[in-house]
């Protein structure tokens with residue numbers, strides 16, 4: 001059975017305080033990754049960003065080119081209120097798959113991939129590849145767990161994902177994250193995939 005995964009579905013969940021996926025803080029593996037980046041001018045995109053604590057963290061650390069994309073309006077409003085410094089023009093209220101005319105050095109994955117229809121998984125990697133500059137990277141977390149079949153979060157496995165990206169990216173890091181938040185411990189992969 002197909003599930004309603006429209007912008008309205010997601011926006012309603014934010015408006016109804018029904019967002020159990022939201023950590024309320026930056027995801028620790030991403031914080032560690034961001035903390036070792038020296039080039040604060042990298043052009044960074046966080047798609048399916050939701051309340052985007054990762055973006056807020058980056059902007060407050062002095063990163064100058066942080067973009068977020070979400071097709072639900074409420075979390076983008078929340079982010080702008082908490083972190084006006086990001087700049088309203090860096091909030092892309094759009095379907096991720098429709099982003100055009102922008103290129104990024106780094107794209108960040110944090111519970112977006114598990115929220116899209118499973119039929120779009122290959123397209124996700126193709127779209128990330130298209131949006132990255134040469135040598136650009138996809139960095140973040142992917143569940144390595146069964147999870148739900150009929151509604152998000154949709155599960156998946158390490159082997160399954162390799163099939164989608166093996167012709168597009170070199171996996172520089174592709175292993176179980178060692179510093180996940182407790183409920184996700186041992187259940188998510190930390191990935192650094194470099195564009196081929």
Ligand SMILES: C[S@@+](CC[C@H](N)C(=O)[O-])C[C@H]1O[C@@H](n2cnc3c(N)ncnc32)[C@H](O)[C@@H]1O
Pocket residue numbers: 007010011021022023047048049050051052069070071072075094095096097110111112115116
């Ligand atoms: C499970 S939430 C995760 C939000 C955030 N990354 C986090 O970890 O809290 C998935 C998010 O992806 C957004 N989303 C789903 N499909 C999308 C699409 N095709 N384009 C843009 N945003 C999308 C939803 O609106 C929602 O905010």
